[in-house]
Amino acid sequence: MLTPEIAVDLVSESLHLVMLLVAVLVVPGLIVGLIVGIFQAATQINEQTLSFLPRLLVTLLAVIVGGRWMAGLLMDFCVEIFQRAATLVG
Template identity: 75%
Template sequence: MSPEIAIDLISESLHLVMLLVTLLVLPGLLVGLLVSLFQAATQINEQTMSFLPKLLVTLLVVGLMGRWMVGSLMDFCVSIFERAATLVG
């Protein structure tokens, strides 16, 4: 395997990982920011009030986008297996 192929493979896999992680983390981050602003405005310091909305939004994103995420991972895996013969030889 040449270094160019390895670099291409690693960059493609990191791109997919960053896309999937961003899809999961960004909505929770935005909801956490909104809840923190609300808590700062009302001076309520309840731990479950900050954790539960982030958990629910993350579960909602997984429920809505899970099929696409798994499909993307499966497409990447199939492309790796299809290129396996050229990568080794």
């Protein structure tokens, strides 16, 4: 039977996983954006593509490097949820 404690635990684990996966993708782009922003402020270059393109490339690189790991985490979590559901229902 699904109790409030189990539901809160599932939501907590889900949010933790989402925050971890988003951080892996967003933090490198944030760091590169900050570096490019400092460079733009120092050189007074106000080109939009100069800040967008490096962030895009770093985010794509993060997906390429960490994609297998992130997919593995998601699959493990999905299997765990299905196993828990089977024990809760029956």
